[in-house]
């Protein structure tokens with residue numbers, strides 16, 4: 001193991017968090033891989049119309065100009081799993097910061113379901129494999145706590161010299177990407193005006209484009225994860241604009 005992970009998952013600047021464990025903290029096996037299995041097609045909200053994040057100038061707001069190809073390239077002498085782990089760490093922490101700023105506007109009252117598009121809410125799968133509807137803040141809290149606990153777990157994200165990744169790591173990593181995608185998608189779908197209010201749309205777009213570029217390039221995301229998800233349209237838009245040029249990003253195929 002090189003130095004990438006060492007000193008990373010044990011970042012001293014990070015606030016220590018108690019190892020909270022919700023009664024529905026998922027194990028890897030509890031995320032069904034079959035698309036649509038944990039989706040709930042609810043009633044369309046009152047404002048169909050084009051979402052703001054697809055409109056100019058917001059759709060092209062970005063801190064990073066051009067393609068993300070260079071940024072996602074695996075550095076020489078690093079290992080693939082390590083590179084994936086480092087990036088999960090960064091995506092999680094950045095997304096957590098954004099969501100932290102938005103918690104005031106994401107409440108059980110404003111977001112009674114984990115909505116990610118006009119026709120799609122996600123349900124949570126509990127230990128008994130029952131699908132339960134959760135308010136978005138609860139769902140997101142479960143996701144972020146689950147990922148935080150994984151990052152803190154030496155058996156999942158090894159940081160010590162000589163420790164290797166468990167054989168289950170690739171599967172766990174894909175589940176993490178899938179869940180983080182839902183958090184991104186909820187923020188775009190339900191809280192984009194708040195991001196605009198904070199003048200953070202460029203930063204958030206760049207973070208999400210980086211997440212997409214990396215996720216597809218390293219097969220951590222599957223286009224099927226975007227079915228019914230509002231930001232699938234953003235993925236297509238950015239492909240057209242060249243933001244994802246040279247990367248292994250397929251068209252969403254009208255996933256909306």
Ligand SMILES: [Zn+2]
Nearest residue numbers: 106111136190
């Ligand atoms: Zn919300």
